[in-house]
Amino acid sequence: MPDFYALADDAQAVLLTGLASAALARWDGAFGAPELVKYRENAVFSVRRADGVRVALRVHRHGYHSDAALHSELHWMQALGTCGVAVPPIVPAACGSMFVTVAAPDIPEPRQVDMLGWMAGAPVGSAEDGLVLDAAAAERLYFDAGALAATVHRETRAMRLPDGFVRHAWDEAGLIGDNPLWGRFWELAMLTDADRALLAEARARAARDLTAFGRTAENYGLIHADFVPENLLSEAGRLKLIDFDDSGFGWHMFELATALYFNIDEPFYPAIERALFAGYRSVRPLPAAEESLLPLFLFLRGTTYLGWIQTRPETQTARELGPMLIARIRQVAHAYLASPPAAPA
CATH class of the missing domain: 3.30.200.20 (Phosphorylase Kinase; domain 1)
Known part of the structure; x- marks a missing residue:
């Protein structure tokens, strides 16, 4: 064999x-x-x-x-x-x-x-190729994506989950603990010493900020956790959501950061970020204090992708996406460390 x-x-x-x-x-x-x-x-x-x-x-x-x-x-x-x-x-x-x-x-x-x-429908984009839309279409898409995410969170909040329901958690331990769900991202062989120092500083601050933010029924619950463009299908103007494989318990802001992560270099990124939050608020409240923590959750999302390739170095995906993911984590870690800390709940 x-x-x-x-x-x-x-x-x-x-x-x-x-x-x-x-x-x-x-x-x-x-x-x-x-x-x-x-x-x-x-x-x-x-x-x-x-x-x-x-x-x-x-x-x-x-x-x-x-x-x-x-x-x-x-x-x-x-x-x-x-x-x-x-x-x-x-x-x-x-x-x-x-x-x-x-x-x-x-x-x-x-x-x-x-x-x-x-x-039926076509993915609206991918991690490798980004969005294949003009600025106006991307803005409409992200408004609809925000509304879809909020609908998922609202409907789930109202559900009574059955006895025995179990999923992993994208919480402090699952993201930045000693053994994160997707791997010890700081051990990725392709990282430099400067990268490791940057990640250690951002990881330590993230632990403090998550403690200050806390977990409530309003900001934390069951999430899709892979709300990326390739899992959003568009057909006749309606968005459909596929691939619940990574779904689990986590912060709603982690969901929204996931939707944005692979598009932060798009020239129209500020517009799609605004559209995403506007779409979300068209369905469900989102306090400004939570939105302000987007840099934290972009950093946390980025660590998971490093962990993924750290535990699968032999895969074609790891080889192809590794350099981009390392460049991206440097970008979001620096932006996070330059942002204001989370205010105590």
């Missing part, structure tokens, strides 16, 4: 495609061959059912979520859908389960697999 994790991404994808094909037998109906759409954390496939219906099949990364956590993710998606938020519908397996666990040759562990209805 080859070492799966020593294989190149394309070779891993071939094996995961075989697992996806085997998993389709667990759903009712006849299906065509799965076609790989994206392989980063999970492997996502497009599949056509014999009646022409298109679905998305997700083969999950091993060990990221327990079964209970994945059940919780899918439950939250379903609940948001019933509130009118445009999210992927879940297609239960033939046994009625929201996901199944499937093993395949040459893949060392069984994988969680779920099926979602295909969401």
Whole structure:
């Protein structure tokens, strides 16, 4: 058996495609061959059912979520859908389960697999290419994105989550603790000594500012946590939200910082920042004191991406995005340290 994790991404994808094909037998109906759409954390496939219906099949990364956590993710998606938020519908397996666990040759562990209805529309941008919109269209988009984020937070705040609901937390420990959720970002090999000193200074101040800010039902709750342009689909002027894999408990401002992070170098960035907050406030209150903490949450968002590549140095994504992510964290860390500290709650 080859070492799966020593294989190149394309070779891993071939094996995961075989697992996806085997998993389709667990759903009712006849299906065509799965076609790989994206392989980063999970492997996502497009599949056509014999009646022409298109679905998305997700083969999950091993060990990221327990079964209970994945059940919780899918439950939250379903609940948001019933509130009118445009999210992927879940297609239960033939046994009625929201996901199944499937093993395949040459893949060392069984994988969680779920099926979602295909969401029409096109991503509004990507981390690599930014936005492909003019300034006016980008401003409209970010107003709508802010309103969508606020709707998710408002509807979630009103929900009663079921017993046993569990997701990870983008809190102090998960972001800047000794073992952050996505890795010890300060240990990234590509960092210079000056980078490490900068990160240590900003990390220490962030701990103080988060303590001063605190956690309340108004500023903290269940968030999507990957509110980036490639997870926002636009169809006929309506935004749809996909990929809840990173969802968990965190500050609402972390959500908004995520929406902006990969676009802070756009020439029209000030306009989209204003539009995002205006859109949010069109649905849900956001105190000016919270908005003023955007530099803190941009820094915190940036550390997670460094942690991601620190724990996955062998991946193509880490190699390609590493230099940009390091340049970006320098930028946001300096801006954060130059901003006023958080006022005590």
